Amino acid sequence: MKKLIRPSLFVLACLVWAGCSSTKSLKPGQYLYTGAEVDINPDSSARIDNQKQVKQDLEAKTRPQPNKSILGIKYKLAIYNLAGEPKKPKGFRNWLRRKGEPPVLVNDVKLKYNNDVLTSYLISQGYLQAQVTGDTVLNVKAKKGKAVYTANTGNRYKINKITFPPDSGVLTNIINQHKNESLLKVGNFYDLDVYKNERIRIDNDLKEAGYFYFSPEYLILQVDSTIGKNLVNIRVKVKDIAPDAGLKPYTIKNINIYPNYTLRRDSVLRRLKPLQYHDFNIYDNRNTFKPRLFDRLVFFQKGEYYNRKDHNQSLNRMVNIGAFQDVRAEFLPIDSFKNNQLDLNIYLTPLKKNSLSFSVTGTSKSNNFVGSEVKVTQTTRNLFRGAEQLDVSVSGGFETQVKGTSQGKNSLSLTAEGKLTFPRFIVPFYKPNSTNAFIPKTIASLSYQFINRGSEYNLSSFKGEFGYNFKENQYKEHTFNPISVNFVKPGFPSDSVEQRLYATNPLLRTTLERQFIIGSNYNFTYTNQMEDSRRNNMYFYGGLETGGNVWGMFIPKDENGQKSIFNVPLTQFIRVEADFRDYYKINRNLIWANRLNLGYGYAYGNSTSLPFVRQFFAGGSNDIRAFPARTLGPGTYKVPDDAIFADQGGDVKLMLNTELRFKLVSILYGAVFADAGNIWLRKEDLGNPDEPGSARPGSEFKLKNAFKEMAVGTGAGVRVDATIFVIRLDVAFPIRKPYLPSGQRWVIDDIDFGNKDWRKQNLIYNIGIGYPF
Known part of the structure; x- marks a missing residue:
């Protein structure tokens, strides 16, 4: 002190x-x-x-x-x-x-x-x-x-009566058709912002009916406050000075598309004879894109009335497809506003066909591993002239443990991945038609990763997936992979090394066993975090994964009665996970963030527990921060301090996080937080009788004991939030340790920041990129 x-x-x-x-x-x-x-x-x-x-x-x-x-x-x-x-x-x-x-x-x-x-x-x-x-x-x-x-202030005035324009033509008829949707309500308080939004609402209705040149400024809301009793009458009226161009609907005459447009080539492109495809005139002598691509990007048709929905959806699709660096839509009146027709000109400037990116990242984990990774990615766009994208990446990295019982242990990794993205649904014998503003994607990926732990062991992992990603709207996103294959194969320098590792660390046997997973997965995400005006924002993620179920029906059994591929038993399981987050803005500089994370896995058939690569883990910089990464649980079990491999997985997970975030100065923010949770096995790990120390007593999940076996930690942190990136430093310490005897698990009375030994044993520092949740 x-x-x-x-x-x-x-x-x-x-x-x-x-x-x-x-x-x-x-x-x-x-x-x-x-x-x-x-x-x-x-x-x-x-x-x-x-x-x-x-x-x-x-x-x-x-x-x-x-x-x-x-x-x-x-x-x-x-x-x-x-x-x-x-x-x-x-x-x-x-x-x-x-x-x-x-x-x-x-x-x-x-x-x-x-x-x-x-x-x-x-x-x-x-x-x-x-x-x-x-x-x-x-x-x-x-x-x-x-x-x-x-x-x-005086008294606050309320709305007594609302009058819309008399039905004297097509325009006023449209206004009256939608008056039931009016934001103005009898009995509501007078509010100028509501009146401005009402003009915008009416303008949107007219834009959907072809009134391209109409503007909210052409409407006036006349307010009469002389009727007494603190009441007002409101009259919605089209201004007498509104121009003729704004008072009539427009139809689309020609749709001209310039798929490979640059300002330098402008005059050359305009002199070309266009390719006639459906309702489109395509000006591109280089045939950069297949014409049918524009059926999915442009929603307008010749002869139809202009409408804002088609306008916005077309722009959104052309921007979100990821093939163009510049998108511009131009609506030009025919004969200087004297008739009611528009020409639509679409100017598209493609991104470069090929690009190469290089990145170097540094990592620092709460399990005392630090390292770095170098990654090179080659991107090829418009591969088959349909705005497809191929990403091929190669990365290599290393990690070393700087302190702890395994200090000096090194890990090397090499990863190769290829991902091909099609901006459409590819479904055999069926052609689904998506008409919203977001581009559906079909994604096929294949990857290989090799991890080497020096003189101990190595792991080879092959993974392939085929599936779909699509956004229902700006809030909801779906990812469905009907087939996902993952094969993990361990390797050892020699049989003697393998036997020694298993003898000193029996838990490694389940981690380093050969695994073959073939199944399906579906993920759903909902978020309204993009709406900054909301006082309360939410995020929800739900995931369902099956292994060896549908696809396992086509795999025969071996002589031992097990379904296997390449002499590797097929892993059979069902895994579900839910992650709900809530962000409540107490004021502009103070946010209360909360998270509930639940997970459950059920293994059957060939399997008694989830494969290690699909298990749940607890502890770490984005989890329960008062405990090192992946060292918490399962249940009341505690991994030995001298364990070479400390990762502990489980079939069940329950986690609660709460965090108060506040602005300090400029881009520097602070936070105080508390985390609680644990993982469990669905059935207790009794271990192998021939391998002392392989059992994990107290690892079984029992609902009545779940809250009694929760770990709790708390701490504080600082964050540099520059919008485009967030760098985070948190320090946390446990206040409840589930592996201690019942009745002794709360350790609040043991807190002693002035004690060097206590700090060494309990303070956990976490460095991360981005917020923890």
Whole structure:
């Protein structure tokens, strides 16, 4: 503790100095602006609806904003003052001053401007008689001042009656057909934002009916607030000055597609004789793409009315197909608006046929392994002239354990993968037709990985999959692989090495056995995280995998009565997993994130438990962070401290995470968290009688004991969130250890940060890329 006193006093002194120095550089007559306060109806005991939020909104709209601060310390102003007045045009002092922030003064406050802004906002919320007046309050001794605004809102007005335009033509008929979908409701409060959105809604309805040149600005919502009783009548009307082009529907005449367009080739392409394909005129003398590709990308047809849905879906598909670096759709009127026809010109600039990418990554795991990987990927686009994409990658990496009982152990890996993506469904004897804005994909992949653990063992893994990926909408995504094949084969330098490994680590036998998995899998994902305006965002992932079920019906049994391929017993199982996450925004800089992760596997036939590569694991930087990766469980079992191979898998998983995330400064965020959970085997591992130490007592899952056998950890972390990437450092420690005897599992009383041995045994540091969930 003594070692912490001096640094703590130094930090405290810096904070005190920063607070005191905020007014040090002010000239006589200058006062530091500390912010705005808004008093709502101070002379009335009645409160308006949601008064606290309205007060916060009003204060946020005042200008200027005071100097930025953390915990009341105006750190940027302190930096500015620390730099002082530069004596040279360049140098460190200039740089430091630019990183700071000059003092915001009371004289900078424009009271009349703020009065008008706040009054206008209250009127837009339905307080049509609102008035706001402001004044400044000075603290001469402290050389500080603030602005105080008094808002007298009056009563909030409600909608009494809504009138739409009389049905006098096609346009007004469309408006009246959809008036039941109006955002304006009798009895609702007057709200200017709702009125703006109502104009946009009507414009969308008209765009779907061909009114290409219509605009929300051509609508006016006339409000009559003179009827009394704090009520308003609203009349929706098309402006008399709306241009003729906006008041008539347009049809599509010609659809011209330029699949290999560049500005340099513009004049050459326009002189070409087009290829006539269905309703399309294709201008491309290089035949870059097969014409039938555009049946899936362009939803417009000749002679039909323009509609926004087809417009957006066509653009989305052309962008999401991943074959073009530039997409542009141009609608041109025929004969300068005098008739009602449009030509559609589509300009597409393809991406390069071939590209090569190179990446180097570094890894640091909570099981004390560090390493690096180099990966080279060759991408070939438009392989068969149908916007297909072939990705072939080769990667090599190494890991070494820097501390622990296996310090100095090295692992080398080599991976080769090929993936071919077709931007359509490929289904035998059936041609499914997808008409939404997202491109369905058929994906075939094949990979091989070789892992070498030095003088101990090696693993060869072959994997092949064929399946489909498609988005139902922006929220829902499906992945279905009707066939997935995985073959894992271990190897040893010699029989003696194999026997020695199994003798010292009996658990390795289940990990390093030959495995053949042939089955199917389906994954479903739902998320609305892209909607930042939501206060509460959710994410859900559900997965179902089967092994040896449908495909196992075609595999005969061997002389031992087991279904096998290449003398390897076929693995038979069903595995389900669900991951639900919730992100609640307490305010703009404070998010409460929670996760529930459940998994269950049922093995049968040839198998007594899930294959190791399909088991669930607990512990690690994205899991239960107070325990090293994959070392927790199963159940109350504890892996021996001297184990060479510590990975522990299970058939059942239950995990709960909660995390409070908050902004510190700029792109630096902090978090405090708690994790709980464990894994179990469906049946207790009794081990092999001939191999002492191979059993795992306490590993069986029993629902009545599940919560009693949960591990719990807590900790804190910092994150650098630059939007395009997130770097995370968490430190955690256990507060409940399930492998201790019953009644002794809570270890909160043992926490001792000042004890070196406790820190060494309990503190777990996790470095990661991205958020843990």
